[in-house]
Amino acid sequence: MNPIIVIAIIIIWLYILSVTKRAKLHAWSFMWGSLGLFVIMMMTVQPLLTMPLARCVAAMAGIVGDITGAFTAYFKYGIIFIHTGASSMTLLIDFECSGIIEIMAFLSLLIFFNVYNWSEKLMIGIGGFCYIMLCNVLRIVMICLAVHFLGMNAYYVFHTFIGRIFFYVLSVYLYFYVFTKPQIVKMKVGNFSYGKNNS
Incomplete structure (x- = not known):
């Protein structure tokens, strides 16, 4: 996958994750963080x-x-x-x-x-x-x-x-x-x- 797309996905993931943490939306933070990390690892680490x-x-x-x-x-x-x-x-x-x-x-x-x-x-x-x-x-x-x-x-x-x-x-x-x-x-x-x- 294009590295620029991967970086953009990571930035968006981190931003939304930080928003959920600041808002103390713990369940959403867990779900978004886990799902996002899994997708990112599948794009970067899995190959x-x-x-x-x-x-x-x-x-x-x-x-x-x-x-x-x-x-x-x-x-x-x-x-x-x-x-x-x-x-x-x-x-x-x-x-x-x-x-x-x-x-x-x-x-x-x-x-x-x-x-x-x-x-x-x-x-x-x-x-x-x-x-x-x-x-x-x-x-x-x-x-x-x-x-x-x-x-x-x-x-x-x-x-x-x-x-x-x-x-x-x-x-x-x-x-x-x-x-x-x-x-x-x-x-x-x-x-x-x-x-x-x-x-």
Whole structure:
């Protein structure tokens, strides 16, 4: 994308964000800040990190492949070669399978979530990143093992439905633990205020 357009979007985002903060519109500040940061990261960071993340996912999944002999990972290219008996199948870890969308969405929400201070956000961000990566790797491993043992016809079902459901169920658990549970706890003890900033 044209750098001038990106800069213009960032300036508009920052201006509206500052207006919502000055007006103490905390809910709007959270929504606008999170959404804007996600869009900006998708325009700027995503093209740079997709391939490194894909290589990471392929390399981590390849450990299971080496142990089971079911598939082989060529992590330099972000490719997994699945053995299916007489035939074979190549799985490319692309933009969708890299997990970068889920990681950026989580980090965008976390950065503007005022329940935590910045040191807590840093630790939770690192932990959440590792958790999402691991869940994504498990999803890829599940798909590869399904294709290896059940044949190439299993790819569509496991990639489109079962694998995604598995991944998103684990993601919901992360979101509940990080975003919902702390609010419930603070509301119970009577000191929760969404506008409170501990940073």
